[in-house]
Amino acid sequence: MDELFREACHALPPVALAARPEPAALARQVFEAHCHDDDGIVHGLIEKLAESLGPTGLAALRQLFEQLAQQPAAVPPQQEQSRFWTAQSGLRAVAEAMGDVDGYIAQYGERQRRVPRIAAGIAQRLLKVGRAEEALRFLQEGSPERSPWPVLDWEDAQIAALEALGRTDEAQAARWHWFEQTLMETYLRDYLQQLPAFEDGEAEQRAIDFVAARPDLFEALSFLLEWPTGLNRAAQVIVQRHGELNGAHDGLFDAAAERLSADHPLAATLALRCMVDFALTNGCTCQCGAAAGHLHTCQQLSSRISDWGEIPPHEAYLAAIRSTHARKRGFWSKARPLGL
Structure with missing residues (x-):
């Protein structure tokens, strides 16, 4: 109703x-x-x-x-x-x-105006009527610096106010700062678009390096897999930090395996293996079919991997999980018809 x-x-x-x-x-x-x-x-x-x-x-x-x-x-x-x-x-x-x-x-009372979301709303309306100085003042009084989470409306209004006042260097610094805080592509794209053509490549690489070093592997890979030039680095991160992979994030690693399989079969294999390991270790019977499919894809990818480095080759990995998870009948009943 x-x-x-x-x-x-x-x-x-x-x-x-x-x-x-x-x-x-x-x-x-x-x-x-x-x-x-x-x-x-x-x-x-x-x-x-x-x-x-x-x-x-x-x-x-x-x-x-x-x-x-x-x-x-x-x-x-x-x-x-x-x-x-x-x-x-x-x-x-x-x-x-x-x-x-x-x-x-x-x-709005004085205390309400110090709330970042409200300050941003006021600033946005002031910007529409050409009152950028006042907009920035309201934003400064309602800064989210004490908040543990970014306030996107506030951030966008801050950048818009700085641009309206011709303070482009400060606007650029804000874009980079908020990119580092949020890993949002929008801030990085806008930052790069404002740079001279001969500087944007170096800045983009700096951004990719920053993301790759993030302690939170999920955040890093989520960004790199979506960024147009991030796939090579995503593959490197997966190989270098394979011990941190958590197959609980199956949506992320499904996407990683799909996007990396053509040019980075080893990284794709590791993405698939972490989901297999998660399903077997946690006894997720509902994931047995998907996990068996992932293992079969690993077998197909293995013929294209010439250098395994410190990673166990496919046959060694298969032997290890056969030994460790021999009693997982639900999984093996799905895997055997696939030739595993």
């Missing part, structure tokens, strides 16, 4: 425009809907109907929310807090619809 109401709200704007309701009456209806929207069903309704409300309707709606915020009410504290939040969120939505940035900011 909730989804039905949401779809109806989504379809309202063209209907309201065609009906051309009296602005003050529409404002009252929107106000009532907003005030009784306990489940967020009509979230965004003010923005959707802003054109139909027009300046007159939006002004009337703002007045209704201001009256709600100011009226004395002898209600329990929890209900009073809910009433205040309803008025505040309504006034923010009206300010947004009217393009009133200062009105939007006014709905």
Whole structure:
């Protein structure tokens, strides 16, 4: 039922425009809907109907929310807090619809403005109206430096503000910093695009070196397997750090084996083996078929590997798991038909 109401709200704007309701009456209806929207069903309704409300309707709606915020009410504290939040969120939505940035900011207290997510929202709106200095000030006051997790909206707003102020070196430093913190491709791509052509190759290699040295192997491989020039380094990392491979991350290693098998059969083999080892060691009967398939692929890849280095060749590995996991009948019943 909730989804039905949401779809109806989504379809309202063209209907309201065609009906051309009296602005003050529409404002009252929107106000009532907003005030009784306990489940967020009509979230965004003010923005959707802003054109139909027009300046007159939006002004009337703002007045209704201001009256709600100011009226004395002898209600329990929890209900009073809910009433205040309803008025505040309504006034923010009206300010947004009217393009009133200062009105939007006014709905947040000083402590709220120090919350990184809120500071980012304020900064984004200030940037849209060319007030970059103020945007950066709000961001600095709401810095996420004490947060253990990055706040992506804040980071993006910071970079945009620095760029708008012509502080390109600082914007570049921020892009690199946030790339190091998050390993998000977007930051690295934007960073490289801002560099002269003769510098981007060296910077890209520096980024790949940084990622390859990450203590978290899962993070490192997730990035390298997706980055356009990262496959060679992903293969090196798998071979060099094969003792750290954890077959529990089967989605990652399935992708690694698929992408590396053509040019890096040894790395692909190690990716497959770690999933076989995980299934056998943990007695995952539901994975027996997949694990047997991985082992069969290892057998096919082995003919293309001329230098195993310190890695046991396929026959030695097969003999080892036959000895260690001889009683895993479910697995071997799947493996024997494959010639293993």
